[in-house]
Every structure is written in C-alpha cells, then in structure tokens.
Amino acid sequence: MPRIDPHSYFDDAQPRARSWSLRLCVDFGRKVIYGEATLVFASAASGVLDLDTKGLTIRRAAAAGGGAAAPFELGPEEPILGRRLRLRLPAETSAVSISYETSPEAVGLQWLAPEQTEGKKHPFLFSQCQAIHARSILPCQDSAVARVSYVAEVTVPEGLTAVMSAGPEGDAPAEAGWRTFRFRMPQPIPSYLFALAVGELEGRDLSHRCRVWAEPATVEKAAEEFSGTEGMIACAESLFGPYDWDRYDMLVLPPSFPYGGMENPRMTFLTPTLLAGDKSLVDVVAHELAHSWTGNLVTNATAEHFWLNEGFTVWAERRILAALKGPEAAALAWGVGQKDLEEALERFRDKPELTLLRTHLAGVDPDDAFSGVPYEKGARFVVALERAAGPAEFDLFVKAYMKRFRFQSITTEQFCDFIEEIFPGLLASVGAASWLNEPGLPDDAPRFVCRRLEELSALAEGWKSGRRPDPAQVLTWRPTELLLYLQRLPRVMSREDCAWLDGNLGLTGRGNHEILVQWLCIAAASGYEPVFERARLLLSTVGRMKYVRPLYGALGKTAPGRKLAREVFAAAAPTYHALTRRVAETVMAGYETQA
Numbered sequence: 001m002p003r004i005d006p007h008s009y010f011d012d013a014q015p016r017a018r019s020w021s022l023r024l025c026v027d028f029g030r031k032v033i034y035g036e037a038t039l040v041f042a043s044a045a046s047g048v049l050d051l052d053t054k055g056l057t058i059r060r061a062a063a064a065g066g067g068a069a070a071p072f073e074l075g076p077e078e079p080i081l082g083r084r085l086r087l088r089l090p091a092e093t094s095a096v097s098i099s100y101e102t103s104p105e106a107v108g109l110q111w112l113a114p115e116q117t118e119g120k121k122h123p124f125l126f127s128q129c130q131a132i133h134a135r136s137i138l139p140c141q142d143s144a145v146a147r148v149s150y151v152a153e154v155t156v157p158e159g160l161t162a163v164m165s166a167g168p169e170g171d172a173p174a175e176a177g178w179r180t181f182r183f184r185m186p187q188p189i190p191s192y193l194f195a196l197a198v199g200e201l202e203g204r205d206l207s208h209r210c211r212v213w214a215e216p217a218t219v220e221k222a223a224e225e226f227s228g229t230e231g232m233i234a235c236a237e238s239l240f241g242p243y244d245w246d247r248y249d250m251l252v253l254p255p256s257f258p259y260g261g262m263e264n265p266r267m268t269f270l271t272p273t274l275l276a277g278d279k280s281l282v283d284v285v286a287h288e289l290a291h292s293w294t295g296n297l298v299t300n301a302t303a304e305h306f307w308l309n310e311g312f313t314v315w316a317e318r319r320i321l322a323a324l325k326g327p328e329a330a331a332l333a334w335g336v337g338q339k340d341l342e343e344a345l346e347r348f349r350d351k352p353e354l355t356l357l358r359t360h361l362a363g364v365d366p367d368d369a370f371s372g373v374p375y376e377k378g379a380r381f382v383v384a385l386e387r388a389a390g391p392a393e394f395d396l397f398v399k400a401y402m403k404r405f406r407f408q409s410i411t412t413e414q415f416c417d418f419i420e421e422i423f424p425g426l427l428a429s430v431g432a433a434s435w436l437n438e439p440g441l442p443d444d445a446p447r448f449v450c451r452r453l454e455e456l457s458a459l460a461e462g463w464k465s466g467r468r469p470d471p472a473q474v475l476t477w478r479p480t481e482l483l484l485y486l487q488r489l490p491r492v493m494s495r496e497d498c499a500w501l502d503g504n505l506g507l508t509g510r511g512n513h514e515i516l517v518q519w520l521c522i523a524a525a526s527g528y529e530p531v532f533e534r535a536r537l538l539l540s541t542v543g544r545m546k547y548v549r550p551l552y553g554a555l556g557k558t559a560p561g562r563k564l565a566r567e568v569f570a571a572a573a574p575t576y577h578a579l580t581r582r583v584a585e586t587v588m589a590g591y592e593t594q595a
C-alpha cells in the first residue's frame with residue numbers, strides 16, 4: 001500500500017526524507033516566506049518523489065550542493081490536498097534542494113499587522129501546521145508517518161525574534177536590517193509539529209529547562225500565570241517516563257491564535273486567553289505538555305487515528321490534574337468534558353461517521369472532522385481500558401507503550417495489537433470494537449461521579465423551578481465549579497434571569513474565558529443585549545475557534561444577535577485567521593434563511 005495517508009501524496013514506496021535543512025527569509029512587506037528547503041534522504045535516492053504543497057511557488061529543484069537539476073511538475077490544485085509536486089531525482093541524490101516561496105494566503109501562517117499585537121509597533125507571524133498545513137509553508141512529505149528532524153536558519157527584520165519547535169542555536173546579524181536565527185530539532189517529528197513564530201518577543205525563565213515567551217507587555221503576566229509549569233513537567237515525568245525533548249518552552253501568542261494550545265515540541269504555542277490572572281486555565285498547559293508523550297513521542301499515523309493523540313492526551317492531562325490538585329478537581333474536569341462531548345455528538349448528529357474513534361477521512365478535510373469526540377470519547381475509552389486492566393497495571397502499560405513506540409507514528413490497529421499482546425482479551429472485554437468503529441458513546445462508558453458534581457448539577461437543574469445559588473457562596477467556588485454550573489443551565493433564559501445571573505455573579509467582567517464565553521453564549525442566545533458589546537469585543541479580537549464557533553452560533557438564535565454577528569464579521573473577518581474565518585462563515589451560513 002504505497003499511499004497510506006488520505007491527506008498526503010506521501011508514497012511509502014518512494015525515497016523518504018530523513019531530515020530537512022531550511023534557509024528561510026520572512027518578508028513581512030509581501031507576507032511571504034521564501035528560501036530553500038533541502039530534503040536529506042536516509043540513503044542515496046533517485047527517480048520519482050512526490051511532495052505535498054499548497055499555494056507554493058516553486059522556483060528550482062536540484063541535487064543539493066549545486067548538483068544536477070531535478071525536473072519537476074506541479075499537479076492540479078486539489079481542494080483538500082493542495083498540489084502534488086512531482087520531482088525526478090537525478091541518480092544518487094543524497095539530498096534535494098527546492099527554492100520556493102509561500103503565498104500570502106498560506107493557511108498555515110497568519111501575518112498580523114502591528115495593531116493586532118499587544119505592543120502595536122511591530123508585525124507578528126505565527127504558523128499552525130496541524131493537521132495538514134505544513135505544506136503551505138514548505139514542500140514536504142506532509143504525513144505524520146514520515147518523520148523528520150530539521151535544522152533551520154530563519155532571517156527576520158532586525159528587532160524581531162524568531163522561535164521554532166526546535167532548540168535555539170544562536171542568532172547573528174545578517175545583511176543590514178536583518179538578523180538570522182538558527183535552530184536544530186534533532187529528534188524525528190511529524191511535519192505537523194513544524195512551527196515558527198516571529199515578533200517582538202521577550203522570554204522569562206521559569207526553571208532550568210522551561211521558559212515562557214510573549215510580547216514584552218504580556219511576559220510578566222505569562223510568567224506568573226505559568227509559574228507552576230516545572231511542577232507539571234516533574235509530575236508528568238513520574239507518570240509517563242522521562243521527558244525526552246530537552247527543554248519545554250512556551251510562547252503566548254496574540255489573541256487571533258485559532259486554538260487554545262498547540263503542542264509544538266520544545267515550544268508549546270498558547271492563546272493569551274489563558275491568562276486569567278488566577279492560574280485557572282493552566283490545564284491547557286498540562287494538556288500540551290502531556291502531548292510531549294502522547295502525540296509527539298507516540299504519534300497518530302494519520303488524521304484517521306487522531307484519537308490516539310487527543311484521547312490519550314486528555315486522559316494524561318487529567319492524570320496530571322488528579323496528581324496535582326486531587327481526585328475531585330479531576331472529576332470536575334471530566335464533568336466539564338462530558339458537556340463538550342454531548343455538544344460534539346449533537347453537532348455531528350447528521351454525520352455520525354465522524355463520531356467513530358477510528359475514522360475514515362478520504363475526501364474529508366481534517367479541520368472539518370475536528371470536534372470534541374476524539375478528545376472526550378477517546379479519553380473515556382482509555383479510562384475503560386484503564387479500569388478493566390487495573391490502574392497500576394495500566395500505568396505500567398503506558399510506560400511500556402511509550403517505550404515500544406517512541407518516535408514512531410502508529411495506527412489504531414497497531415495500538416490494538418499492542419494492547420492485545422500485553423492484556424490478552426482486554427479489548428473484547430471493554431467492547432473496543434464498538435468504541436472504535438461505532439458512532440456515539442457506548443452505554444457502558446465510564447462515569448465520573450463525585451458529590452460536588454452532583455450538587456452543582458442538581459443546583460443547575462433547579463434553575464427552572466426557581467432555585468438560585470447564593471451569590472456569596474458562588475464567590476467561594478472554584479472556577480471549574482462555576483463553569484460546570486453554567487454549562488448545565490438552560491441555554492435560553494428570560495431577560496430577568498439573565499440580569500439576575502450577571503448582576504449577582506458578575507459574569508460579563510470575568511477574566512476566565514471559559515466562564516465568560518459560557519455566559520456570553522447563554523446571554524447571546526437569549527437576545528440579552530447588555531452583553532452585546534462584550535461579545536463584539538471578544539469576536540473582534542479572539543480567534544480561538546472553541547469560543548468563536550459557539551458564540552456565533554448563539555448569536556444566530558435571535559434577529560438582533562444575527563445583526564450583531566454580521567456586523568462584527570464584516571469588520572473583523574480581514575483580521576481573522578483563515579481557519580477562524582471559515583468556522584465563522586460556516587456557522588453564519590446556517591443563519592441564511594433568517595433575517
């Protein structure tokens with residue numbers, strides 16, 4: 001089976017790049033990256049080599065070191081895959097160099113104007129390659145099964161700093177007005193973990209192996225918020241084995257970043273909406289850190305096995321949480337996740353095939369298949385295995401799993417074979433076939449019960465019959481308790497009820513974006529106009545799709561809401577990340593028949 005990934009032209013029967021050597025220049029004026037990508041082969045190669053590209057202009061291809069030209073041809077543009085770049089490698093090619101340039105519309109990049117940054121003085125650039133956007137930044141075998149190490153020299157305007165998903169190897173002035181940063185990623189990674197960001201950045205050390213980067217105006221706050229990260233790394237090591245990536249640094253991006261976090265190795269990318277001021281959203285850091293094992297060390301072979309990355313990582317994140325904050329905190333997090341799962345199953349009511357864990361995605365854009373299902377259903381499947389195996393046995397299994405597959409990209413089937421080898425009969429005993437290959441959640445899925453979860457659910461349940469929490473009491477709740485409560489309130493309320501909630505619980509002024517957005521969604525769906533300006537501000541600045549999708553959805557429920565949504569979108573769309581724009585457009589397309 002030469003082509004094994006429905007989202008890549010990578011062909012297993014062809015030469016495989018073992019590493020990349022990149023010389024790139026970041027041109028903010030034209031919003032392009034241009035330069036040379038050299039693909040180094042494991043052994044001398046020749047003949048046909050198919051690479052993935054999207055929006056790239058290819059200038060030249062030749063055997064590295066001034067060797068013979070490699071004739072090339074770009075195939076037709078395919079909507080999901082992009083364009084196949086077919087090279088003909090001269091005999092005995094040990095490495096091939098490709099001169100190219102990206103498009104200003106590259107989906108893997110967002111170019112920010114100075115106004116979109118905190119400092120307002122300098123432009124900013126960041127990449128987001130998962131799932132299949134690396135090909136819009138460089139020509140490559142853009143499949144998670146084709147792992148590579150890389151070195152890079154990145155030239156940027158003087159005064160800006162470049163960071164990558166790699167170890168920094170110093171920087172030096174280039175020609176007048178430019179500076180070159182060098183990087184090395186010695187471990188083999190899937191292409192979706194390639195990452196670059198450029199901006200006015202400052203770093204603060206949090207420990208001997210951990211530093212947080214952000215714009216100067218944000219960096220102190222970020223250092224304070226994430227001061228517990230070294231403790232998390234140590235905790236994760238005790239659970240999953242040694243941390244294999246040398247440093248764990250983080251970058252806090254401008255607010256248009258479309259995700260909460262991205263596990264770029266050695267440099268996790270984070271949304272600034274995590275800076276709640278009270279460390280209440282650091283579970284996202286626990287999650288991205290956990291990917292250092294589940295995802296970056298053992299990787300899904302293709303997007304069809306995405307649950308192996310995310311389900312395992314949600315499970316791992318909650319193990320870290322339980323170890324650091326106790327079992328009740330973890331149970332509450334499972335409770336929050338339960339609602340996310342229900343929402344995702346509801347959203348895919350008409351596409352049940354996207355609620356399998358082992359998906360079939362030929363012809364489906366992985367960004368369109370994205371949902372809470374691989375996360376929360378996947379994590380519940382892992383718990384089902386853990387409970388059936390016994391927690392202590394399962395902990396040993398996890399360490400053995402890491403050891404067996406480290407630096408490899410595997411399929412669900414390989415995972416199942418390994419489980420069967422260690423725990424014969426376990427898969428059948430938990431009904432694995434139904435978890436993996438059937439839609440929805442099995443009836444016997446693990447439940448997470450704790451008294452607090454029951455109390456909060458009951459309290460929310462009583463809303464309709466007039467039960468109200470005591471506002472003085474709510475002040476003592478942990479943020480997750482309030483979030484859990486809000487999740488379980490009716491989705492639409494009267495004006496009086498909205499006013500009561502906001503007046504007594506001060507929701508519109510919250511710095512915790514999970515709580516804020518949960519509230520704004522109730523208020524927006526209820527047509528409660530006092531929150532409209534807050535919603536407008538959020539949708540004009542924050543690009544995190546987890547917030548943008550439901551908020552546009554909630555605004556769609558009333559005519560004044562739809563009017564606001566259309567206004568905000570018209571004004572803000574040019575500043576949105578391409579992925580955020582697409583999500584907002586899709587949600588608003590559902591408004592169509594209404595005024």
Ligand code: BES
Binds near residue numbers: 131283284288
């Ligand atoms: N790897 C994901 C983000 C991602 C997934 C980007 C698929 C592109 C395609 C990251 O680890 C993630 O899951 N982020 C979550 C964090 C949450 C589950 C704690 C997010 O962004 O909300």
Ligand code: ZN
Binds near residue numbers: 287291310313
């Ligand atoms: Zn994740």
